[in-house]
Amino acid sequence: MKYPEFFDKVESIELYDELSEFLGAIENGIIEITYLDCVKLAGHSCPTVAGAYIATIVALRELFKTELPSRSNITVELKNPKDEGVTGVIGTVVAYICGASDEGGFAGIGGKMSRRGLLHYNCNIEGDIKLTDNNTNRSINVSISTSLVPGNPDMMPLMQKALSGIATKEEIEKFRDMWQGRVEYMLTHNELWDKIAKIS
Secondary structure (H helix, E strand, O other): OOOOHHHHHOOOEEEEEHHHHHOOOOHHHEEEEOHHHHHHHHOOOOHHHHHHHHHHHHHHHHHHOOOOOEEOOEEEEEOOOOOOOOHHHHHHHHHHHHOOOOOOOOOOEOOEOOOOOOEEOOOOOOOOEEEEEOOOOEEEEEEEOHHHOOOOOOHHHHHHHHHHOOOOHHHHHHHHHHHHHHHHHHHHOHHHHHHHEEEO
């Protein structure tokens, strides 16, 4: 499987997953989630997926400090409705990392390790996303601003040509390079993360 090399340069996220440890899926329950994992989940790599990934890292750092985040013990709330704009995509990525699900999620074993009812949309919160550590009830609000890293102005005309089926092979490749170039800049310039994902 081939993908852009910069995917492997992006900082991964480490969490403790009690369910994975209990059922012997992951030794000691220490799970690592990468940007590539989120790309596979979403089916694409874009500023929205990158922004959600960055926002989750920033929020988890603030929420758990030096401790490992406890997966499936984190409630994820989003301000906007699920079907509004890119909210559903953001929610899917954040919930995947945090081990949160709606009413269709895993119900748990013996009243423990449930992932059900941890994901909510259309919530009255300060930021775009709110994460709550269910063990301490401490919460963090974070807002995403992908516009801080603008795309190449030549990118959208090339996208339109590609969508219309009139772009050459070279133009399609150029569009893809520009698209992923923006994503790469977001993900590999960690000094921008606190601005792309602002804690409130």
